[in-house]
Amino acid sequence: MNTAKRAAQLLSTQNIRSLFDSVEAFLFDCDGVIWKGDKLIDGVSDTLDWLRSKGKKLVFVTNNSLKSRIQYAKKFHSLGISVAEDEIFSSSFAAAMYLKVNNFPQEKKVYVIGGEGILEELQIAGFTGLGGPEDGEKRVELKPNSLFEHDKSVGAVVVGIDPHINYYKLQYGTLCIRENPGCLFIATNRDAVGHMTDLQEWPGAGSMVAAMCGSTEREPIVVGKPSTFMMDFLLEKFHINTSKMCMVGDRLDTDILFGQNAGCKTLLVLSGVTTQTTLQDPSNNVQPDYYTSQVSDLLRLLGP
Protein backbone atom coordinates (compact mmCIF):
# COMPACT_ATOMS: atom_id res chain seq x y z
CA MET A 1 0.00 0.00 0.00
CA ASN A 2 1.23 3.47 -0.81
CA THR A 3 1.18 6.10 1.86
CA ALA A 4 -1.13 9.03 1.20
CA LYS A 5 0.25 11.75 -1.02
CA ARG A 6 1.59 14.64 1.05
CA ALA A 7 -0.72 17.62 0.78
CA ALA A 8 0.62 20.99 -0.38
CA GLN A 9 1.70 23.34 2.41
CA LEU A 10 0.44 26.89 2.49
CA LEU A 11 3.50 29.15 2.11
CA SER A 12 4.11 30.95 5.43
CA THR A 13 6.76 32.74 7.46
CA GLN A 14 7.46 29.36 9.07
CA ASN A 15 8.33 27.41 5.91
CA ILE A 16 9.42 30.01 3.35
CA ARG A 17 13.01 30.38 4.56
CA SER A 18 13.92 26.74 3.88
CA LEU A 19 12.42 26.99 0.38
CA PHE A 20 14.12 30.28 -0.38
CA ASP A 21 17.56 29.26 0.83
CA SER A 22 17.58 25.96 -1.06
CA VAL A 23 16.56 27.46 -4.40
CA GLU A 24 19.00 29.06 -6.85
CA ALA A 25 16.61 29.54 -9.78
CA PHE A 26 12.92 30.39 -9.86
CA LEU A 27 11.07 29.20 -12.98
CA PHE A 28 7.91 31.17 -13.62
CA ASP A 29 4.98 30.33 -15.82
CA CYS A 30 3.67 33.63 -17.29
CA ASP A 31 -0.09 33.60 -17.89
CA GLY A 32 -1.89 33.55 -14.53
CA VAL A 33 1.40 34.02 -12.66
CA ILE A 34 3.11 37.14 -14.04
CA TRP A 35 0.14 38.55 -15.97
CA LYS A 36 -3.45 37.82 -16.91
CA GLY A 37 -4.11 38.69 -20.54
CA ASP A 38 -2.42 42.06 -20.87
CA LYS A 39 -2.52 43.04 -17.19
CA LEU A 40 0.37 42.58 -14.81
CA ILE A 41 -0.56 40.81 -11.56
CA ASP A 42 -0.11 43.06 -8.48
CA GLY A 43 3.33 43.24 -6.95
CA VAL A 44 5.07 41.06 -9.54
CA SER A 45 7.53 43.70 -10.67
CA ASP A 46 8.87 44.51 -7.19
CA THR A 47 9.07 40.83 -6.30
CA LEU A 48 11.13 39.94 -9.36
CA ASP A 49 13.52 42.88 -8.72
CA TRP A 50 13.92 41.79 -5.12
CA LEU A 51 14.58 38.14 -6.11
CA ARG A 52 17.27 39.29 -8.53
CA SER A 53 18.82 41.49 -5.80
CA LYS A 54 19.09 38.36 -3.66
CA GLY A 55 21.08 36.60 -6.39
CA LYS A 56 18.33 34.31 -7.62
CA LYS A 57 18.23 33.33 -11.28
CA LEU A 58 14.87 33.97 -12.97
CA VAL A 59 13.50 31.97 -15.89
CA PHE A 60 10.15 32.43 -17.64
CA VAL A 61 8.65 29.28 -19.11
CA THR A 62 5.49 29.64 -21.18
CA ASN A 63 3.43 27.19 -23.21
CA ASN A 64 1.94 30.01 -25.26
CA SER A 65 3.47 29.74 -28.72
CA LEU A 66 1.85 32.81 -30.30
CA LYS A 67 4.91 34.92 -29.60
CA SER A 68 8.62 34.37 -30.17
CA ARG A 69 11.15 35.07 -27.42
CA ILE A 70 11.87 38.48 -28.96
CA GLN A 71 8.15 39.30 -28.85
CA TYR A 72 7.87 38.05 -25.27
CA ALA A 73 10.78 40.24 -24.16
CA LYS A 74 8.91 43.21 -25.67
CA LYS A 75 5.74 42.26 -23.79
CA PHE A 76 7.68 42.11 -20.50
CA HIS A 77 9.21 45.53 -21.21
CA SER A 78 5.84 47.05 -22.09
CA LEU A 79 4.60 45.90 -18.68
CA GLY A 80 7.60 47.50 -16.98
CA ILE A 81 9.58 44.32 -16.32
CA SER A 82 13.11 44.01 -17.60
CA VAL A 83 13.67 40.50 -18.89
CA ALA A 84 16.34 39.29 -21.31
CA GLU A 85 15.45 37.15 -24.29
CA ASP A 86 17.56 34.27 -23.02
CA GLU A 87 15.64 34.18 -19.73
CA ILE A 88 12.52 33.24 -21.72
CA PHE A 89 11.63 29.68 -22.73
CA SER A 90 8.50 29.65 -24.86
CA SER A 91 7.03 26.59 -26.54
CA SER A 92 7.59 28.31 -29.92
CA PHE A 93 11.31 28.34 -29.11
CA ALA A 94 11.10 24.76 -27.84
CA ALA A 95 9.62 23.59 -31.15
CA ALA A 96 12.50 25.13 -33.10
CA MET A 97 15.05 23.72 -30.64
CA TYR A 98 13.52 20.26 -30.84
CA LEU A 99 14.18 20.27 -34.58
CA LYS A 100 17.69 21.64 -34.03
CA VAL A 101 18.81 19.06 -31.48
CA ASN A 102 17.33 16.30 -33.61
CA ASN A 103 19.29 17.46 -36.67
CA PHE A 104 16.23 18.26 -38.77
CA PRO A 105 17.59 18.70 -42.32
CA GLN A 106 17.92 22.34 -43.40
CA GLU A 107 16.49 21.52 -46.83
CA LYS A 108 13.24 20.23 -45.37
CA LYS A 109 10.41 22.62 -44.62
CA VAL A 110 8.13 22.98 -41.59
CA TYR A 111 4.36 23.49 -41.90
CA VAL A 112 2.95 25.59 -39.05
CA ILE A 113 -0.58 25.52 -37.62
CA GLY A 114 -0.26 28.33 -35.12
CA GLY A 115 0.98 31.87 -34.67
CA GLU A 116 3.77 34.12 -35.90
CA GLY A 117 5.96 33.21 -32.90
CA ILE A 118 6.60 29.70 -34.17
CA LEU A 119 7.56 30.95 -37.65
CA GLU A 120 9.94 33.53 -36.13
CA GLU A 121 11.68 30.99 -33.93
CA LEU A 122 12.00 28.58 -36.86
CA GLN A 123 13.60 31.31 -38.94
CA ILE A 124 16.03 32.29 -36.17
CA ALA A 125 17.02 28.63 -35.89
CA GLY A 126 17.68 28.53 -39.65
CA PHE A 127 14.60 26.58 -40.78
CA THR A 128 12.03 27.36 -43.48
CA GLY A 129 8.47 27.64 -42.18
CA LEU A 130 5.25 27.56 -44.20
CA GLY A 131 1.66 28.27 -43.22
CA GLY A 132 0.79 30.04 -39.96
CA PRO A 133 -1.10 33.35 -40.13
CA GLU A 134 -0.63 33.51 -43.92
CA ASP A 135 -2.97 30.53 -44.39
CA GLY A 136 -5.59 31.96 -42.04
CA GLU A 137 -7.83 33.30 -44.78
CA LYS A 138 -7.30 30.50 -47.31
CA ARG A 139 -10.34 28.50 -48.35
CA VAL A 140 -10.65 25.03 -49.83
CA GLU A 141 -12.31 24.06 -53.09
CA LEU A 142 -14.51 21.01 -52.67
CA LYS A 143 -15.19 20.34 -56.34
CA PRO A 144 -14.77 17.20 -58.45
CA ASN A 145 -11.26 16.81 -59.86
CA SER A 146 -9.79 19.61 -57.74
CA LEU A 147 -6.69 18.31 -56.03
CA PHE A 148 -5.38 19.94 -52.83
CA GLU A 149 -1.61 20.10 -53.37
CA HIS A 150 0.90 20.13 -50.53
CA ASP A 151 4.67 20.58 -50.44
CA LYS A 152 6.35 17.17 -50.47
CA SER A 153 9.47 18.61 -48.86
CA VAL A 154 7.65 19.37 -45.59
CA GLY A 155 9.33 17.15 -43.00
CA ALA A 156 7.59 18.42 -39.86
CA VAL A 157 4.24 19.88 -38.88
CA VAL A 158 4.27 22.07 -35.77
CA VAL A 159 0.88 22.66 -34.12
CA GLY A 160 0.19 25.32 -31.48
CA ILE A 161 -2.77 27.44 -30.45
CA ASP A 162 -4.26 28.98 -33.59
CA PRO A 163 -7.04 31.60 -33.43
CA HIS A 164 -7.21 31.35 -37.22
CA ILE A 165 -7.63 27.59 -37.42
CA ASN A 166 -9.45 26.52 -40.59
CA TYR A 167 -10.10 23.52 -42.82
CA TYR A 168 -7.34 24.53 -45.24
CA LYS A 169 -4.70 24.25 -42.51
CA LEU A 170 -6.14 21.00 -41.15
CA GLN A 171 -5.99 19.43 -44.62
CA TYR A 172 -2.50 20.79 -45.32
CA GLY A 173 -1.06 19.45 -42.09
CA THR A 174 -2.94 16.16 -42.40
CA LEU A 175 -1.62 15.50 -45.92
CA CYS A 176 1.97 16.25 -44.84
CA ILE A 177 1.76 13.91 -41.85
CA ARG A 178 -0.06 11.15 -43.72
CA GLU A 179 1.75 11.31 -47.04
CA ASN A 180 5.27 12.73 -46.57
CA PRO A 181 7.48 9.83 -45.46
CA GLY A 182 8.86 10.34 -41.95
CA CYS A 183 7.10 13.67 -41.42
CA LEU A 184 7.22 14.70 -37.74
CA PHE A 185 4.11 15.81 -35.84
CA ILE A 186 5.15 18.26 -33.11
CA ALA A 187 2.81 19.91 -30.59
CA THR A 188 3.91 23.02 -28.71
CA ASN A 189 1.68 21.81 -25.86
CA ARG A 190 -1.73 20.27 -25.20
CA ASP A 191 -3.33 22.82 -22.84
CA ALA A 192 -7.14 22.56 -23.12
CA VAL A 193 -7.70 26.28 -22.67
CA GLY A 194 -5.77 29.52 -22.28
CA HIS A 195 -6.44 33.15 -21.34
CA MET A 196 -6.62 34.66 -24.81
CA THR A 197 -8.44 37.58 -23.20
CA ASP A 198 -8.47 38.76 -19.61
CA LEU A 199 -12.16 37.95 -19.06
CA GLN A 200 -12.34 34.43 -20.46
CA GLU A 201 -10.64 31.21 -21.31
CA TRP A 202 -10.50 30.11 -24.93
CA PRO A 203 -9.70 26.83 -26.66
CA GLY A 204 -5.96 26.21 -26.26
CA ALA A 205 -3.37 24.37 -28.33
CA GLY A 206 -4.88 21.13 -27.01
CA SER A 207 -7.85 21.79 -29.27
CA MET A 208 -5.86 22.24 -32.50
CA VAL A 209 -3.51 19.39 -31.62
CA ALA A 210 -6.48 17.09 -30.96
CA ALA A 211 -8.05 18.08 -34.31
CA MET A 212 -4.84 16.93 -36.03
CA CYS A 213 -4.75 13.72 -33.97
CA GLY A 214 -8.36 13.13 -35.03
CA SER A 215 -7.60 13.38 -38.74
CA THR A 216 -4.17 11.72 -38.80
CA GLU A 217 -4.74 9.06 -36.12
CA ARG A 218 -1.24 9.91 -34.91
CA GLU A 219 0.05 11.16 -31.56
CA PRO A 220 2.37 14.19 -31.45
CA ILE A 221 5.75 14.82 -29.89
CA VAL A 222 5.01 17.44 -27.20
CA VAL A 223 7.78 19.98 -26.54
CA GLY A 224 6.08 22.35 -24.03
CA LYS A 225 5.05 21.71 -20.45
CA PRO A 226 4.57 19.15 -18.93
CA SER A 227 7.05 17.43 -21.28
CA THR A 228 10.56 17.81 -19.87
CA PHE A 229 12.11 18.79 -23.20
CA MET A 230 12.40 22.47 -22.17
CA MET A 231 13.86 21.49 -18.81
CA ASP A 232 16.69 19.60 -20.51
CA PHE A 233 17.50 22.85 -22.25
CA LEU A 234 17.42 24.83 -19.03
CA LEU A 235 19.75 22.35 -17.37
CA GLU A 236 22.26 22.64 -20.17
CA LYS A 237 22.12 26.42 -20.07
CA PHE A 238 22.23 27.19 -16.36
CA HIS A 239 24.06 24.18 -14.94
CA ILE A 240 21.89 24.28 -11.86
CA ASN A 241 20.68 21.01 -10.40
CA THR A 242 16.89 20.74 -10.73
CA SER A 243 16.64 20.13 -6.97
CA LYS A 244 17.80 23.76 -6.63
CA MET A 245 15.07 25.04 -8.92
CA CYS A 246 11.52 25.99 -7.96
CA MET A 247 8.78 25.90 -10.59
CA VAL A 248 6.10 28.55 -9.90
CA GLY A 249 2.85 28.07 -11.81
CA ASP A 250 -0.92 28.28 -11.77
CA ARG A 251 -1.72 24.95 -13.45
CA LEU A 252 -1.47 21.58 -11.73
CA ASP A 253 -1.42 19.41 -14.86
CA THR A 254 1.18 21.42 -16.77
CA ASP A 255 3.29 23.67 -14.51
CA ILE A 256 3.36 21.66 -11.31
CA LEU A 257 3.61 18.32 -13.10
CA PHE A 258 6.39 19.75 -15.28
CA GLY A 259 8.33 20.82 -12.19
CA GLN A 260 7.77 17.50 -10.45
CA ASN A 261 8.71 15.45 -13.54
CA ALA A 262 12.02 17.27 -13.60
CA GLY A 263 12.72 16.99 -9.88
CA CYS A 264 12.19 20.68 -9.03
CA LYS A 265 10.51 22.11 -5.99
CA THR A 266 7.05 23.39 -6.86
CA LEU A 267 4.94 26.38 -5.81
CA LEU A 268 1.33 26.79 -6.95
CA VAL A 269 -0.06 30.34 -7.11
CA LEU A 270 -3.83 30.82 -6.97
CA SER A 271 -3.78 33.92 -9.21
CA GLY A 272 -4.57 31.91 -12.35
CA VAL A 273 -6.83 28.99 -13.29
CA THR A 274 -6.50 26.79 -10.17
CA THR A 275 -8.58 27.49 -7.08
CA GLN A 276 -7.86 26.27 -3.56
CA THR A 277 -10.97 24.07 -3.85
CA THR A 278 -9.55 22.31 -6.93
CA LEU A 279 -6.19 21.89 -5.23
CA GLN A 280 -7.75 20.33 -2.15
CA ASP A 281 -10.37 18.23 -3.96
CA PRO A 282 -9.86 14.53 -3.18
CA SER A 283 -9.85 13.79 -6.95
CA ASN A 284 -6.75 15.94 -7.47
CA ASN A 285 -3.59 13.87 -7.40
CA VAL A 286 -1.07 16.56 -8.30
CA GLN A 287 0.16 18.16 -5.07
CA PRO A 288 2.76 20.94 -5.26
CA ASP A 289 5.21 21.33 -2.38
CA TYR A 290 3.76 24.75 -1.53
CA TYR A 291 0.88 27.00 -2.51
CA THR A 292 0.17 30.69 -2.04
CA SER A 293 -2.13 33.35 -3.45
CA GLN A 294 0.31 35.17 -5.73
CA VAL A 295 3.96 35.71 -6.59
CA SER A 296 4.25 38.86 -4.46
CA ASP A 297 3.71 36.72 -1.34
CA LEU A 298 7.40 35.81 -1.64
CA LEU A 299 8.30 39.44 -1.01
CA ARG A 300 5.55 39.95 1.55
CA LEU A 301 6.66 36.96 3.65
CA LEU A 302 10.41 37.44 3.37
CA GLY A 303 11.09 40.99 2.25
CA PRO A 304 12.18 44.06 4.11
Next chain:
Amino acid sequence: MNTAKRAAQLLSTQNIRSLFDSVEAFLFDCDGVIWKGDKLIDGVSDTLDWLRSKGKKLVFVTNNSLKSRIQYAKKFHSLGISVAEDEIFSSSFAAAMYLKVNNFPQEKKVYVIGGEGILEELQIAGFTGLGGPEDGEKRVELKPNSLFEHDKSVGAVVVGIDPHINYYKLQYGTLCIRENPGCLFIATNRDAVGHMTDLQEWPGAGSMVAAMCGSTEREPIVVGKPSTFMMDFLLEKFHINTSKMCMVGDRLDTDILFGQNAGCKTLLVLSGVTTQTTLQDPSNNVQPDYYTSQVSDLLRLLGP
Protein backbone atom coordinates in the same frame (compact mmCIF):
# COMPACT_ATOMS: atom_id res chain seq x y z
CA MET B 1 -7.28 -19.57 -25.08
CA ASN B 2 -9.45 -18.10 -27.79
CA THR B 3 -9.51 -19.72 -31.16
CA ALA B 4 -8.17 -17.58 -34.00
CA LYS B 5 -10.60 -15.08 -35.47
CA ARG B 6 -12.23 -16.48 -38.63
CA ALA B 7 -10.85 -14.68 -41.67
CA ALA B 8 -13.24 -13.01 -44.12
CA GLN B 9 -14.33 -15.18 -47.07
CA LEU B 10 -14.06 -13.85 -50.60
CA LEU B 11 -17.60 -13.67 -51.96
CA SER B 12 -18.01 -16.34 -54.67
CA THR B 13 -20.61 -18.40 -56.54
CA GLN B 14 -20.06 -21.06 -53.85
CA ASN B 15 -20.98 -18.99 -50.82
CA ILE B 16 -23.18 -16.16 -52.09
CA ARG B 17 -26.45 -18.15 -52.18
CA SER B 18 -26.47 -18.84 -48.45
CA LEU B 19 -25.80 -15.16 -47.72
CA PHE B 20 -28.43 -13.96 -50.17
CA ASP B 21 -31.18 -16.31 -49.03
CA SER B 22 -30.69 -15.56 -45.34
CA VAL B 23 -30.78 -11.77 -45.73
CA GLU B 24 -33.99 -9.71 -45.88
CA ALA B 25 -32.44 -6.25 -45.73
CA PHE B 26 -29.19 -4.90 -47.17
CA LEU B 27 -27.76 -1.89 -45.33
CA PHE B 28 -25.42 0.13 -47.51
CA ASP B 29 -22.87 2.70 -46.50
CA CYS B 30 -22.80 5.37 -49.26
CA ASP B 31 -19.36 6.94 -49.72
CA GLY B 32 -16.98 4.35 -51.19
CA VAL B 33 -19.84 1.86 -51.66
CA ILE B 34 -22.55 3.60 -53.73
CA TRP B 35 -20.50 6.59 -54.88
CA LYS B 36 -17.12 8.21 -54.56
CA GLY B 37 -17.45 11.98 -54.18
CA ASP B 38 -20.00 12.79 -56.86
CA LYS B 39 -19.41 9.74 -59.07
CA LEU B 40 -21.55 6.63 -58.95
CA ILE B 41 -19.57 3.39 -58.64
CA ASP B 42 -19.97 1.11 -61.70
CA GLY B 43 -22.98 -1.18 -61.78
CA VAL B 44 -24.55 0.08 -58.55
CA SER B 45 -27.80 1.22 -60.10
CA ASP B 46 -28.58 -2.12 -61.85
CA THR B 47 -27.63 -4.05 -58.73
CA LEU B 48 -29.95 -2.06 -56.46
CA ASP B 49 -32.85 -2.45 -58.94
CA TRP B 50 -32.23 -6.17 -59.11
CA LEU B 51 -32.07 -6.53 -55.30
CA ARG B 52 -35.39 -4.71 -55.01
CA SER B 53 -36.90 -6.96 -57.69
CA LYS B 54 -35.91 -9.94 -55.53
CA GLY B 55 -37.85 -8.49 -52.60
CA LYS B 56 -34.89 -7.27 -50.56
CA LYS B 57 -35.25 -4.18 -48.40
CA LEU B 58 -32.61 -1.53 -49.02
CA VAL B 59 -31.36 0.92 -46.41
CA PHE B 60 -28.67 3.57 -46.84
CA VAL B 61 -26.70 4.41 -43.71
CA THR B 62 -24.22 7.27 -43.91
CA ASN B 63 -22.04 8.97 -41.34
CA ASN B 64 -21.79 12.08 -43.49
CA SER B 65 -23.82 14.76 -41.75
CA LEU B 66 -23.43 17.57 -44.30
CA LYS B 67 -26.75 16.70 -45.92
CA SER B 68 -30.22 16.07 -44.52
CA ARG B 69 -32.25 13.04 -45.63
CA ILE B 70 -34.13 15.25 -48.11
CA GLN B 71 -30.82 16.42 -49.59
CA TYR B 72 -29.52 12.84 -49.74
CA ALA B 73 -32.62 11.66 -51.60
CA LYS B 74 -31.95 14.43 -54.16
CA LYS B 75 -28.33 13.31 -54.53
CA PHE B 76 -29.46 9.73 -55.18
CA HIS B 77 -31.95 10.96 -57.79
CA SER B 78 -29.34 13.13 -59.48
CA LEU B 79 -27.19 10.00 -59.87
CA GLY B 80 -30.11 8.09 -61.37
CA ILE B 81 -31.02 6.03 -58.31
CA SER B 82 -34.52 6.15 -56.91
CA VAL B 83 -34.37 6.14 -53.15
CA ALA B 84 -37.05 7.26 -50.70
CA GLU B 85 -36.21 9.61 -47.84
CA ASP B 86 -37.18 7.02 -45.28
CA GLU B 87 -34.71 4.52 -46.68
CA ILE B 88 -31.91 6.91 -45.71
CA PHE B 89 -30.34 7.02 -42.27
CA SER B 90 -27.79 9.83 -42.06
CA SER B 91 -25.92 10.88 -38.94
CA SER B 92 -27.56 14.33 -39.23
CA PHE B 93 -30.94 12.57 -38.83
CA ALA B 94 -29.52 10.42 -36.04
CA ALA B 95 -28.45 13.52 -34.09
CA ALA B 96 -31.96 14.97 -34.27
CA MET B 97 -33.52 11.59 -33.36
CA TYR B 98 -31.18 11.19 -30.39
CA LEU B 99 -32.52 14.44 -28.97
CA LYS B 100 -36.09 13.39 -29.74
CA VAL B 101 -35.97 9.98 -28.07
CA ASN B 102 -34.24 11.52 -25.07
CA ASN B 103 -36.99 14.14 -24.70
CA PHE B 104 -34.73 17.13 -25.27
CA PRO B 105 -36.81 20.15 -24.15
CA GLN B 106 -38.30 22.13 -27.05
CA GLU B 107 -37.41 25.41 -25.36
CA LYS B 108 -33.71 24.57 -25.30
CA LYS B 109 -31.53 25.37 -28.31
CA VAL B 110 -28.91 23.32 -30.12
CA TYR B 111 -25.56 24.79 -31.20
CA VAL B 112 -24.23 23.16 -34.40
CA ILE B 113 -20.62 22.80 -35.51
CA GLY B 114 -21.20 21.23 -38.91
CA GLY B 115 -23.22 21.52 -42.08
CA GLU B 116 -26.69 22.56 -43.18
CA GLY B 117 -27.93 18.94 -42.99
CA ILE B 118 -27.83 18.91 -39.20
CA LEU B 119 -29.76 22.19 -38.96
CA GLU B 120 -32.40 20.91 -41.40
CA GLU B 121 -32.92 17.68 -39.51
CA LEU B 122 -33.15 19.56 -36.20
CA GLN B 123 -35.79 21.85 -37.68
CA ILE B 124 -37.82 18.93 -39.08
CA ALA B 125 -37.70 17.33 -35.62
CA GLY B 126 -39.02 20.56 -34.10
CA PHE B 127 -35.83 21.88 -32.49
CA THR B 128 -34.13 25.28 -32.75
CA GLY B 129 -30.61 25.13 -34.14
CA LEU B 130 -27.94 27.84 -33.98
CA GLY B 131 -24.55 28.13 -35.65
CA GLY B 132 -23.58 25.90 -38.57
CA PRO B 133 -22.72 27.54 -41.91
CA GLU B 134 -23.93 30.95 -40.64
CA ASP B 135 -21.02 31.12 -38.20
CA GLY B 136 -18.47 30.11 -40.83
CA GLU B 137 -17.28 33.63 -41.53
CA LYS B 138 -17.50 34.97 -37.98
CA ARG B 139 -14.31 36.17 -36.36
CA VAL B 140 -13.34 36.59 -32.72
CA GLU B 141 -12.13 39.74 -31.01
CA LEU B 142 -9.16 39.07 -28.77
CA LYS B 143 -9.02 42.42 -27.01
CA PRO B 144 -8.96 43.32 -23.31
CA ASN B 145 -12.45 43.55 -21.79
CA SER B 146 -14.20 42.02 -24.80
CA LEU B 147 -16.44 39.23 -23.62
CA PHE B 148 -17.50 36.41 -25.98
CA GLU B 149 -21.20 35.92 -25.21
CA HIS B 150 -23.03 32.65 -25.75
CA ASP B 151 -26.70 31.67 -25.49
CA LYS B 152 -27.36 30.24 -22.02
CA SER B 153 -30.39 28.33 -23.32
CA VAL B 154 -28.25 26.06 -25.50
CA GLY B 155 -28.74 22.55 -24.08
CA ALA B 156 -26.83 20.53 -26.66
CA VAL B 157 -23.87 20.99 -28.98
CA VAL B 158 -23.89 18.77 -32.08
CA VAL B 159 -20.54 18.36 -33.84
CA GLY B 160 -20.09 16.90 -37.34
CA ILE B 161 -17.68 17.39 -40.21
CA ASP B 162 -17.29 21.12 -40.81
CA PRO B 163 -15.36 22.51 -43.79
CA HIS B 164 -15.86 25.96 -42.27
CA ILE B 165 -14.49 25.17 -38.84
CA ASN B 166 -13.09 28.24 -37.09
CA TYR B 167 -12.09 29.57 -33.69
CA TYR B 168 -15.44 31.33 -33.22
CA LYS B 169 -17.32 28.02 -33.42
CA LEU B 170 -14.83 26.22 -31.19
CA GLN B 171 -15.20 28.91 -28.51
CA TYR B 172 -19.01 28.99 -28.85
CA GLY B 173 -19.38 25.24 -28.48
CA THR B 174 -16.77 25.07 -25.71
CA LEU B 175 -18.51 27.75 -23.63
CA CYS B 176 -21.90 26.00 -24.00
CA ILE B 177 -20.49 22.63 -22.94
CA ARG B 178 -18.38 24.02 -20.10
CA GLU B 179 -20.78 26.62 -18.74
CA ASN B 180 -24.40 25.65 -19.53
CA PRO B 181 -25.49 23.18 -16.83
CA GLY B 182 -26.24 19.73 -18.27
CA CYS B 183 -25.38 20.71 -21.84
CA LEU B 184 -25.06 17.59 -24.06
CA PHE B 185 -22.07 17.04 -26.35
CA ILE B 186 -23.18 14.97 -29.34
CA ALA B 187 -20.93 13.79 -32.18
CA THR B 188 -22.44 12.67 -35.48
CA ASN B 189 -19.46 10.31 -35.81
CA ARG B 190 -15.70 10.19 -35.27
CA ASP B 191 -14.41 9.20 -38.74
CA ALA B 192 -10.83 10.43 -39.14
CA VAL B 193 -11.23 11.25 -42.82
CA GLY B 194 -13.86 11.34 -45.54
CA HIS B 195 -14.01 11.70 -49.34
CA MET B 196 -14.92 15.38 -49.54
CA THR B 197 -13.69 15.28 -53.14
CA ASP B 198 -13.29 12.33 -55.49
CA LEU B 199 -9.49 12.59 -55.64
CA GLN B 200 -8.63 12.89 -51.95
CA GLU B 201 -9.52 12.24 -48.38
CA TRP B 202 -10.06 15.23 -46.08
CA PRO B 203 -10.27 15.62 -42.30
CA GLY B 204 -13.53 14.04 -41.16
CA ALA B 205 -15.88 14.70 -38.25
CA GLY B 206 -13.31 12.95 -36.05
CA SER B 207 -11.13 16.03 -36.43
CA MET B 208 -13.75 18.58 -35.31
CA VAL B 209 -15.03 16.30 -32.56
CA ALA B 210 -11.47 15.83 -31.26
CA ALA B 211 -10.92 19.62 -31.29
CA MET B 212 -13.96 19.98 -29.01
CA CYS B 213 -12.78 17.12 -26.77
CA GLY B 214 -9.42 18.90 -26.57
CA SER B 215 -10.91 22.18 -25.34
CA THR B 216 -13.71 20.81 -23.13
CA GLU B 217 -11.93 17.73 -21.75
CA ARG B 218 -15.24 15.91 -22.27
CA GLU B 219 -16.14 12.85 -24.35
CA PRO B 220 -19.13 13.02 -26.72
CA ILE B 221 -22.19 10.85 -27.21
CA VAL B 222 -21.69 9.34 -30.70
CA VAL B 223 -24.85 8.73 -32.74
CA GLY B 224 -23.41 7.58 -36.10
CA LYS B 225 -21.57 4.37 -36.95
CA PRO B 226 -20.12 2.38 -35.24
CA SER B 227 -22.46 3.35 -32.38
CA THR B 228 -25.60 1.22 -32.56
CA PHE B 229 -27.96 4.13 -32.02
CA MET B 230 -29.03 4.19 -35.68
CA MET B 231 -29.49 0.42 -35.68
CA ASP B 232 -31.98 0.64 -32.84
CA PHE B 233 -33.97 2.96 -35.06
CA LEU B 234 -33.78 0.62 -38.02
CA LEU B 235 -34.99 -2.26 -35.92
CA GLU B 236 -37.98 -0.31 -34.72
CA LYS B 237 -38.86 0.74 -38.24
CA PHE B 238 -38.43 -2.46 -40.23
CA HIS B 239 -39.10 -5.15 -37.62
CA ILE B 240 -36.44 -7.33 -39.19
CA ASN B 241 -34.15 -9.30 -36.93
CA THR B 242 -30.56 -8.04 -37.27
CA SER B 243 -29.42 -11.58 -38.07
CA LYS B 244 -31.41 -11.14 -41.31
CA MET B 245 -29.61 -7.92 -42.19
CA CYS B 246 -26.35 -7.55 -44.06
CA MET B 247 -24.24 -4.43 -43.57
CA VAL B 248 -22.30 -3.55 -46.73
CA GLY B 249 -19.48 -1.04 -46.22
CA ASP B 250 -15.96 -0.01 -47.14
CA ARG B 251 -14.65 0.76 -43.64
CA LEU B 252 -13.65 -1.85 -41.11
CA ASP B 253 -13.74 0.35 -38.01
CA THR B 254 -17.09 1.98 -38.71
CA ASP B 255 -19.24 0.00 -41.17
CA ILE B 256 -18.14 -3.55 -40.42
CA LEU B 257 -17.84 -2.94 -36.69
CA PHE B 258 -21.28 -1.29 -36.72
CA GLY B 259 -22.79 -4.35 -38.43
CA GLN B 260 -21.05 -6.76 -36.08
CA ASN B 261 -21.97 -4.77 -32.95
CA ALA B 262 -25.60 -5.09 -33.98
CA GLY B 263 -25.45 -8.78 -34.89
CA CYS B 264 -25.77 -8.33 -38.69
CA LYS B 265 -23.96 -10.24 -41.38
CA THR B 266 -21.20 -8.09 -42.87
CA LEU B 267 -19.80 -7.61 -46.38
CA LEU B 268 -16.73 -5.46 -47.03
CA VAL B 269 -16.40 -3.90 -50.49
CA LEU B 270 -12.93 -2.85 -51.68
CA SER B 271 -14.26 0.08 -53.75
CA GLY B 272 -13.59 2.59 -50.95
CA VAL B 273 -10.88 3.20 -48.37
CA THR B 274 -9.98 -0.37 -47.36
CA THR B 275 -7.58 -2.45 -49.46
CA GLN B 276 -7.25 -6.23 -49.43
CA THR B 277 -3.79 -5.76 -47.89
CA THR B 278 -5.28 -3.83 -44.95
CA LEU B 279 -8.00 -6.44 -44.52
CA GLN B 280 -5.52 -9.30 -44.45
CA ASP B 281 -2.85 -7.55 -42.38
CA PRO B 282 -2.19 -9.49 -39.16
CA SER B 283 -2.74 -6.28 -37.15
CA ASN B 284 -6.34 -5.99 -38.36
CA ASN B 285 -8.76 -7.52 -35.91
CA VAL B 286 -12.04 -6.59 -37.61
CA GLN B 287 -12.97 -9.41 -39.96
CA PRO B 288 -16.20 -9.13 -41.98
CA ASP B 289 -18.05 -12.32 -42.88
CA TYR B 290 -17.42 -11.71 -46.60
CA TYR B 291 -15.48 -9.35 -48.84
CA THR B 292 -15.70 -8.51 -52.54
CA SER B 293 -14.50 -5.82 -54.92
CA GLN B 294 -17.75 -3.86 -55.34
CA VAL B 295 -21.51 -3.91 -54.85
CA SER B 296 -22.20 -5.01 -58.44
CA ASP B 297 -20.50 -8.34 -57.67
CA LEU B 298 -23.80 -9.33 -56.04
CA LEU B 299 -25.50 -9.08 -59.43
CA ARG B 300 -22.52 -10.56 -61.32
CA LEU B 301 -22.37 -13.65 -59.11
CA LEU B 302 -26.10 -14.27 -58.74
CA GLY B 303 -27.89 -12.38 -61.46
CA PRO B 304 -29.33 -13.50 -64.75
